[in-house]
Amino acid sequence: MKICRTRHGGRLAILAALLTALLGAQHRAEAATKACRIDGIPNELQCGSVQRPLDPARADGPQVEIHYLVVPAMARNKQPDPVVMLAGGPGQSAIGIAPMVMARLARLNNRRDLVFIDQRGTGKSAPLECADESRLPLSQVADEAASLRRVDACREQLKKLPYGDLRFFSTTIAMQDFDAVRAALGAERWNLIGGSYGTRAALEYQRQFPQRVRRTVIDGVAPPDLVLPESLSTDVQAALDAEFKACEGEPACAKRYPQLRQQWEQVLASLPRSVSVRHPVTNEPATFTLTRTTLLRAIRGPLYVPAMTSMLPAAIQSAARGNFDFLGGLGGSMASNKATRLAMGMHFSVICAEDAPRLGKGGEAPARDMGRIDAELYERVCRDWPRADVPAAFYQVPPAQSPVLLLSGGADPVTPPRHAERIAKALGAKTQHIVVPQAGHGVMGLGCMNEVLYRFIDARTDDTALPQEAGCAARIPRPPAFQPIVRTEVQP
Template identity: 85%
Template sequence: MTICRTRHGGRIAVLVSLLALLMGAHHKAEAATTGCRIEGLPNELQCGVLKRPLDPARADGPQIEIHYLVVPAMARNKQPDPVLMLAGGPGQSAIGVAPMVMNRLARLNNRRDLVFIDQRGTGKSAPLQCADESRLSLAEVADEAASLRRIEQCREQLQKLPHGDLRFYSTTLAMQDFDAVRAELGAERWNLIGGSYGTRAALEYQRQFPQRVRRTVIDGVAPPDLVLPESLSADVQAALDAELKACEDEPACAKRYPQLRQQWSQLLASLPRTVSVRHPLTNEPESFTLTRTQMLRTIRGPLYVPSMTSLVPAAIQAATKGQFEALAGLGSMMGSNKGTRLALGMHFSVICAEDAPRMGKGSEAPGRDTGRVDAELYERVCKTWPRAEVPAAFYQVPPAQTPVLLLSGGADPVTPPRHAERIAKLLGAKTQHIVVPQAGHGVMSLGCMGEVLYRFIDAKTDAAALPQDAGCAVKIPRPPAFQPIIRTEVQP
């Protein structure tokens, strides 16, 4: 009897201990977040903060706070694997873009938590923000030397911050932060969705923590070995040439803009020149010297979105007549949303560490018109910008252990299909690459793609996850060129 009592007592003690551990783990996951409100989202959400060492090699050194947002699943019987959204840039705040992407993730949110983490250097996570330049005069924006001085001043100010050692803002370190958040939330695995630079982040997380990934969606693939400042030239040139050719092939556009290609060449040849326009945001009249560099950066913005690209022929034609308001307006639209504003300190920290050291070592030929405009800017900035140590393995893409869905827009001026094609081969058999020929930068935003993402992630088995049918998006036509309304006066 004594022996029996001892055995039962031992079993009870073990059960009590296990129950305490389970309750403790559950309590930790629940206590990690508190109720919060995010502008642009109607319901109360859960926000959390996790302290991490700025330098992982110095656990007792400066600490930074990693802020994250959890949008709880709507259903009570939710799935155990959340969906992690990785923001673009580099430099976007994931929490800042959450209101803009919730509609396309709504069905996934029925039974899965959605997680948004402000990557170190962005949002509220040890932010590396430079001054907002959206209301600078157009002359100040066009002045390359002044722009470089502002970046240099920003760097000096950032380095004075408690978290201002810019050597510790690499993608590799950030993904270690992300995995710490996963552990804090108590998720064994989660699903990754990354767009633009977020695809590089997703690939790096998958490289470091393959056992923690269930499914991956990467939209507008920016591989780790992509030298962005150099590839951008060729890709923007290809997108611009495609738009000029599309106008020539579209009867209505060719009739309305019969000399569009020649007008574009003449416009570039006429620069620099003094122009007069109204500021797109302040509406104040300004005169400034428009340079070739500024013109190329202005025309790049609308190429990201086909509906905006359709306005390019009219803007070019107007500019050849001395009317630059349309071009100025198009150029300002991409940076006008507060949620998509880049933390430039984080942006340069990533690019200067991961891309700049490899510039000039590849075979990427610059575009005919675009040249080395962006490469020269990053070369100058990165000369004095502190750099993180990037492991050699960062540039490798190992075969995927779980299904990966790659998405590309055929009209994308920065991450066109050619980059995803190469990465799909490296990832291996568990991948599918979907190309939407007439889409720009970002395919997930297309209406029917939310259903494709849902089917891919919700599939019960890896075998059922791929392939996916995206015919609804692939057949979307290119928007026709904008035709200005010609007003005619009616005689009384």
């Protein structure tokens, strides 16, 4: 009887210890957050923050506060592994885009918490924001020298902040912040979803903390070794050329815009020239000198979204006839969206540290129209921008220890499939690369892709997580060329 009591007592002690550990983890998660609400999400949420050293080597030095948002799982018997969204840019606020992405993550949210972390330098986490230029007069926007002076002024203002040492806003350090948030929430592992620059961040988190990752989705892959200022011009050129070719192959488009390429070349050859357009944000009339560089940068925005790309033929034809309103409106279509606006100080801190030192070493030739306009811009900005020390291992992508789903849009003008293809090879056997031929920058928001993401992350075992079938998205057609409505006078 004595031995029996001791055996039962041991079992009770073990159960008590396990219960204490579970309650302790739950208490840590609850203590890390407090109830909050944000615009665009109707239900009550949880907000929290963690204190982190600005310089990881100086724990007693200046601190930054990393803010995060938790959208609690709807079901009571939730899964222990949350889903964390890594925002794009670099420079985008994850909390800021939360209302925009909730619809595509709604099913995952049924049994998993969703976590949105403002990466250091963005949103509420030690923001490095330059002045909002969306309402600047177009004459100032088009003035390259004036734009560079504003960047220089912003850099000097940011350096005066308590956390203004711009050398400590690299992706590597930021992912250490993310792991501190994971620990504060009491999650042993979590699932990563990264879009655009968020894919680079996800790959870096996975490199540093592979044991903390259960599943990873990277959409619009921007690898750590991508020299963005060079590849950007190449990929934008390819997307523009693909639109010209598609128009030539579409009977209705070819009939309405039979000289589209020639009209584009005609517009470029006419620059610089004085144009009169309406401001895309304020709608105020403006006259300014349009330069080739300004037009080439403006053409990039519409190429991100196929529905907007379909309007380019009409806009180019209109510009060739002397009316730049349509082209100007398309080019400025993203300027007024506060949720997707970038913290440019953080943007330059990342690109100047991780990409700029490798300019000229990526093997990218100057694009036919785009030339080196992006490389030249970053060369000038990064010349005086403080740079983080980037470890050599940052540029290496080790084999994945957990399943990774890579997504690419075939019409993406900034992160096309060619970048994801080589990263899929580096990640190895636990990967699948899905290409949606007619998609632009970002695939997760398309039709049935939220179901694909759900099946991948919800799969009980790694063996059943991949492969995923995404034929529903692959069959999405290219939007036909936009046909302007022609008004005709009705005779009485």
